[in-house]
Amino acid sequence: MAELIVISTLNGVLFGMLLFLLSSGLTVIFSMMGVLNFAHASFYMLGAFFGYQLTRWIGFWPALVLAPLLVGAVGMAVERYGLRNTHKHGHVAELLLTFGLAYAIEEIVSMVWGKSPMDYRIPAALDFPAFTVFSTNYPAYKIFMLVVSVTIFVALLIALKRTRVGLIVQAALTHPSMVGHLGHNVGRVFMLVFGVGSALAGLAGVIAGPSLVTQSDMAGLLGPILFVVIVFGGLGSLPGAFIASLLIGLIQTFAVALNGSLASLFGPLDPGLGPSPLTDIWNVTVAQIAPILPYLLLVLVLIFRPMGLLGTRES
Amino acid sequence: MLEVRNLHAYYGKSHILQGVDLDIAAGEVVSLLGRNGVGRSTTVKAIMGEVPPQGTIRFKGQDIAGLPSYRIARLGLGYVPEHRDIFPSLTVRQNLILGIKDPRRPGKWRLENMLDMFPNLARRADTPAGVLSGGEKQMLTTCRTLLGDPQLMMIDEPTEGLAPLIVQQVGELIATIAKAGVAILLVEQKLSIAMKISNRVYIMGHGRVVFEGTPDQLKSNAAIREEWLEV
Amino acid sequence: QETVKIGYIDPLSGGGASVGEGGLKTFQYLADELNAKGGVLGHKVEIVPLDNKTNPQESLVQAQKAVDAGIRYITQGNGSSVGAALEDFVTKNNSRNPGKELLYFNYAAVDPSLTNEKCSYWHFRWDASSDIKMEALTNYMKDQPSIKKVYLINQDYSFGQSVRSDARKMLAAKRPDVQIVGDELHPLLKITDFSPYIAKIKASGADSVVTGNWGQDIALLLKAAADAGLKVNWYTYYAGGAGGPTAIKQTGLDHQVYQITEGIPNSGNKAAMDFEKDFRAKVNLSLWYPRAVNEMRMFKAAAEKANSIDPVKVAAALEGMKFDVLDGGEGFMRADDHQFFQPIYISSFGTLADKAKEPFDEENTGWGWHLVSKIDTANAMVPTTCKMKRP
């Protein structure tokens, strides 16, 4: 039992940190620009594929730097030539633009790289078990992911505190021309923010690629849960996203680790009952409902605390 | 310092400004008067690049017509728009911070001075600016623009919706600013204020300037007042 | 001569896309092969890809599209959930639109119910149903004394559930001493990280894992096991899927991962191995679906036997038909339920002792599938409850 708890905690933290790496960029974009970027997970995927390709050409470490920059550049182009013109038509238009973009990116990726998983490997320098708990190995690579996530978190926090970028963007949401009159180049700031957000997604892709699958459907798998993370944590709150990522990582991991069901708690139902929703509910294990939990959490949070865990505003 | 020649501007197809000429020297307080809808706000907006201008606009000798507004602002032209445009979700302090163009090179106005000068704002420094009363918002926008250290400030209808007493205070504030060496272009309805603090006044009608002179000249020219100002 | 179109209804986007794409390439290769030899009764064979996103309802849209386009044959494999919907569709379609019958060639949806309670005259299955495979697998496991604690992990849908319940039932019968220390069902093609499951397997103290997982669900499962250094024996249906071999090699599980299939690359059968070689060279994939080869070749044979490409006649010809399968040996299409019976192979993945005899490795790992046990057609039979309604 102790073993399972320790290992699940570690796994939960690791998964949570991956979620954070992904959602940090989305938080930055969503909270600052109000854009529900449905293509965020696609940028993550691009990061993974760029990372894979560059790793083959120039090695992992240069790829780690270059791929996020490339993705960031793609993001900036998207902002400059797409979102900027759409902004005035409201958030739904922006959202649909990114929706369409997500489709296009998925197809382009599968056009270029095919639909099968890539053989994207962990760099040799990190391919060893960092430590062993209860005979379970913890690969150095996962620790590396953890370190990167925390570094990003701290760096972003500092950057947001130190610079006025956040204020500028937020102000520009309501009165863009006034921000311009105060001497700020709103267009460039927006492009930068979107670029940084995308680059963060790209970074998550480069890093997660070797550890999970690098495949043309990888965006779809993680997409929706990111929204859970940032809404749950509170829009606009980076620490909120951090905590929410951790929490969701832990909850999902522990839910899987648990074996309980109502049946195991109260004994099986009368077998004569036949299949019914009651028997379904009775027999379902906590592990089976693990994938639902984040959404349950999301709905509850929004009902009882619409600004999210650490958020300060509702929308 | 500011030199506007033959300025035209359109909203869609409607020709609003039909050749406006204006001059403002350094340190001068100039008022732009006129009835509702003659295009005073449009003139200022055209200078700031918010409405596409046609014609010549020179600021400190540099042609600024058609530049993006952030470039114009960085040259030292401050603008307080008609509808105040405070950032409602940001706090008062954050609103002010955004007025500072470059935190590494502070100008002659400091955040602390501003809060000292306006205890009303200081008290509300950490509330979202959206809930300020109308008068407080006006003070906030003016201070915000001042923090950008402009050499020329264009203020559009600063006294709209203000209590009589505050109107006087705003008048005094503008005078203070002017004393600090900032040139001012004031767009006003309230003749009394404009007359009191301006060095010169312009009167607009039908999209162009129809009178230019000192307040005293205007005072003595009842015909002009009647034709272009009164109703 | 009009072409014979075969609608290929399988995922070409979404979580199942990698498997679906592999299947598509296989069928296109096979169509080319037939066409190179003059097609079917002189008709050119064409594969029409129809993306169903692993979704039953979408499959029906695609099937209907196929029907509307005049297509009379469809083939599908990825997902028994889809298979059930398609079988139902085909049955209804054929009874409502006589003269426009549609045949459904199933190459991989192995839920037993498709040839039992749900069976249909218009459905033919070339893959061995999951109970056949489990029968074979447990027969092998029965003789492995090292197996003491078994963990079951499967996808939460009809196929995964049948693997799980058959495994329980058959192990209990054949090896009552074996303990089932875990029995997990997880959502189909939705898990990104299997580490929590691996932790659970580890904590259970299992020495063997039985899983029917396929697609990314097996690749990610094995990958998570590799990361955590979980060393157990794996008894699988589809560990050879993309990404699986790499993960196994990474964990260093030399000949500890078993797979049950109707054919293996290193079968030793000359014709099959030549085929494999050519296939790999042209398609750049290992042959995952030897049954697809049987399906297409047998289709040709049946059409020739019926001397027609009319589905009704082809169906009649297929019933009870005997056929020499790719990897050698004879199989036959049982008329009672339209399940094809053929020799079944259990193989393990690891170092290949004799590169000359076993030339094929997987995913450039240097490791390959090694034959462990072969079950002849006669021993790979299971009864059926099908009450076939014939037209």
Add this chain to the structure above:
Amino acid sequence: MSNAASPAPAVTKEEPGGALSFYGVWLIAAAALVVLPLIFSSGGSLTSFSLIGIAIIFALSYNILLGQTGLLSFGHAVQYGLGGFLAVHMMNAVASHNWPIPLPAIPLIGGIGGLAFALLVGWVMTKRAGTVFAMISLGIGELVASSSLILRSVFGGESGITTDRTALMPLFGWTFGPQLQVYYLIAFWVLISAIAMYALTRTPLGRICNAVRDNPERVEFIGYDPHVVRYLAYGFAGFFAGIAGGLTAINFEIANSAYLGATQSGFVLFAAFIGGTAYFFGPILGAILVTYLQLGLTNVTSVSLLYFGIIFIGIVMFAPGGIAGLLMKHRPLIRAGSLGMVIPSYLVAAIPTLAFALGAILTIETVARYSGGEGEGSTINLLGIPFVATAPATWAAAAFLLVGGYLVARLTWLRVAEAWDRAATVARDRGYLA
């Protein structure tokens, strides 16, 4: 989030001509629905028409939320799917008990299912609008979709629940086996649902929905509780979505969990927005286009999703009011009689634009064939002209069309803008344009 759609005037203009033209439109629609399958009688068109009909109801129901009330929902498929499931269960029950309920009544059951669920969850969901609502709807959508996999006795797990529509009692000799009969059943429901939803927009509730969309705060001060308004709108949207779900269940004779999921919810959002949420008929156009693309694109290209994405990006960027918005922009010009001033410039612009589009298609297809490994000799059939994917001539043609088309198109579109300006001025002068 509340400034959901484009700022174009809403469905508010009172039609001149009154009742006659009002009934006229619906009569024409009814007649068109009747004769459509007689003109296009192939199996393919019947299938498409049926799906389009369902999509129309679904998209219109969605627009009760997005266009009329300003609620952006990411989970509209929940009501649609639950309606479908209820319909399937009902059909099975009717068949096994031999109840005297004919098939055409089943969609109503679906509607009731959608309504019931909407009313159940709607109250908490509609407390707030904006992002909070959007996110709750996303959460509820995922929650219901995933839960449906667990409650397999009701939802049938991954494979879903099947039914047989012909097992119900026949009506006037119709068994509803053949697709044609199903088509007419759907057409019937499309017509009455559309009329009902249109009528809804012209009721006091419908108008107050618009008010809530524009300014929920102000609504409170004219005596209305915006929460109640949103709730009612949510209920109606759920009801009609349920009808659409019921029809889908009849059409496919299956309901499975994917019905309830994000893909369906995204589909309907797309359809409504692309069509144009500011006009009642917008979502109808959107439903037609999106369904058609979904069915048709995969037949002609292997990279349909890419075109899908590009088309949507294009519409969002260049016609943010959707197709309806684009069309309606011309109405004042027509009234002012100045449309003729822009038509020639359109025709001129059409040619290079088409060339550009062809260039883009050729490029995409070439790349797709190349990377798809089809390489040698595979041909791209474009407007009847075969292009060999690997031939340098093809690449040159593609590049020429793409670049040349773009450059020329840009110039011609500038001229369109000028022509527009002139035409709009005329319209403004004649008082048809604000």
Add this chain to the structure above:
Amino acid sequence: MTAAIEVKAVDKSFGNVGIIRDLNLSVAKGERHAIIGPNGAGKSTTFNLISGHIKPTSGEIRLNGDVISGLRPFEINRRGLSRSFQVTNVFARMTVWENVRCGVLWATGHRYAFWKNVDNLPEVKQRTARILDDIHLSHRRDVPAGLLTYAEQRELEIGITIAGGASVIMLDEPTAGMSHAETDRAVALIRRLTEGRTLVIVEHDMSVVFGLADRISVLVYGNIIASGTPDEIRGNPKVKEAYLGEEID
């Protein structure tokens, strides 16, 4: 006779900042009552409190004798109190006609009806048309409200406010931003439209205030420092000091 509005010992603080302190105010039925005071004194806040937009921290508010503090805005509106906003607050995408009609619907008893055709409600139609006439916007009836000029929007704002036929009308700076001519027109309009009703108005334009009001209350720092007829207020030195300053031309 009970007062139309009765505010008793109301306090309101945001966080720990007290904005309204022990506010007492009584407006008689049929009276035209102006509230003036420096910017930030809490006039709009007082409006928000009375109309239910925000809830008082303590104290009690009565409308026609009934306690309304704590009720939601729509409940208060249904009891016969209607207000306008300092910032323009119309339904931007709906036409002028629709805007006014929305104001009419509840009061004419159509509520959430989804079984009636709005265009076939003669009473609603007449009333809407009359109000449009009154606010001089009939010629603009089919223009989306968002496209109106500022002054027109302000007039529409008043139209929506009175559309429901409430007995108590509260207007927050209705003439702000208008020119003299427009202001005069608006004042005449307000005078006519509120005939026989109770009016509470906030204004900074003293010509409007003194021209319109029967009584004036002066609010400073959340507290009424003086209340009386226009003449009394004009002569009150405290008011001069806190609000009017030296008389301007």
